[in-house]
Amino acid sequence: MIAKVFSDIHLEFHDRHNQMHFVDQLINDKIADVIVIAGDLAVGKEAIEWLKYIDKNVNIPVVYTSGNHEYYGTQKVSLDETFHQANKEFKNVKVLIQDTFEFMGVTFAGSTGWWDSPMSKAHLYSLNDFNRIYDIMVNGNGTMWGVSDKRFFQKVLEKSSNVVCISHNAPSWNSIDAKYKGSDINECFANHWDKMIQDNYPIAWVHGHMHDSCEYRIGKTQIVCNPYGYYGYEVNSRFNKEFYLQVL
Numbered sequence: 001m002i003a004k005v006f007s008d009i010h011l012e013f014h015d016r017h018n019q020m021h022f023v024d025q026l027i028n029d030k031i032a033d034v035i036v037i038a039g040d041l042a043v044g045k046e047a048i049e050w051l052k053y054i055d056k057n058v059n060i061p062v063v064y065t066s067g068n069h070e071y072y073g074t075q076k077v078s079l080d081e082t083f084h085q086a087n088k089e090f091k092n093v094k095v096l097i098q099d100t101f102e103f104m105g106v107t108f109a110g111s112t113g114w115w116d117s118p119m120s121k122a123h124l125y126s127l128n129d130f131n132r133i134y135d136i137m138v139n140g141n142g143t144m145w146g147v148s149d150k151r152f153f154q155k156v157l158e159k160s161s162n163v164v165c166i167s168h169n170a171p172s173w174n175s176i177d178a179k180y181k182g183s184d185i186n187e188c189f190a191n192h193w194d195k196m197i198q199d200n201y202p203i204a205w206v207h208g209h210m211h212d213s214c215e216y217r218i219g220k221t222q223i224v225c226n227p228y229g230y231y232g233y234e235v236n237s238r239f240n241k242e243f244y245l246q247v248l
């Protein structure tokens with residue numbers, strides 16, 4: 001099975017007239033059996049409108065999990081409910097927020113990931129998440145979401161084989177680009193889930209959030225990230241519109 005993988009296309013940064021062209025280029029694919037989108041598609045309900053567009057214009061499954069930017073200007077609890085309702089109407093798009101999708105003998109398990117370690121004041125002052133996501137504070141500054149997401153992935157990995165995990169935040173600090181080594185806010189970008197991966201060896205773990213590409217292994221598991229970035233401001237020069245992952 002071949003999966004086309006990308007993330008962080010941040011459609012909120014694109015010109016109106018090139019948004020659709022850009023999305024069309026990504027989803028009109030003749031090689032992939034499935035498309036995997038690891039979050040930061042667009043902000044709030046716009047993300048759902050884009051998923052509706054994608055749903056109508058593909059004829060293969062599109063597996064999607066939300067990024068942190070989807071929740072800017074709203075509450076996670078309310079946007080997740082809207083995702084949940086929209087998901088029922090989709091034919092091809094599968095929104096995975098602590099959910100799974102079985103396809104061609106593979107279990108796709110997705111959720112944003114967040115962080116499962118407590119956040120310090122340095123984190124709270126440094127990242128927009130803490131003032132733009134309105135229910136983050138009452139959820140332990142996001143830590144409760146991260147703990148819960150880790151538990152979700154652990155449970156899926158324990159009961160299924162042939163799993164591809166999809167998160168927005170990275171599952172390992174090995175995904176942090178050399179230029180950010182030593183940064184105070186790496187906790188907000190990557191978790192220390194290496195042991196869970198090593199012990200349960202999913203086929204692959206796809207993530208986004210860092211705007212640098214990476215591809216490496218933890219034990220038997222392939223870790224991949226193919227993010228685009230901010231159109232007009234900061235685009236990842238290594239973004240590949242035709243990045244494929246051989247799953248099985």
Ligand SMILES: [Fe+2]
Pocket residue numbers: 008010040067069209
């Ligand atoms: Fe992003």
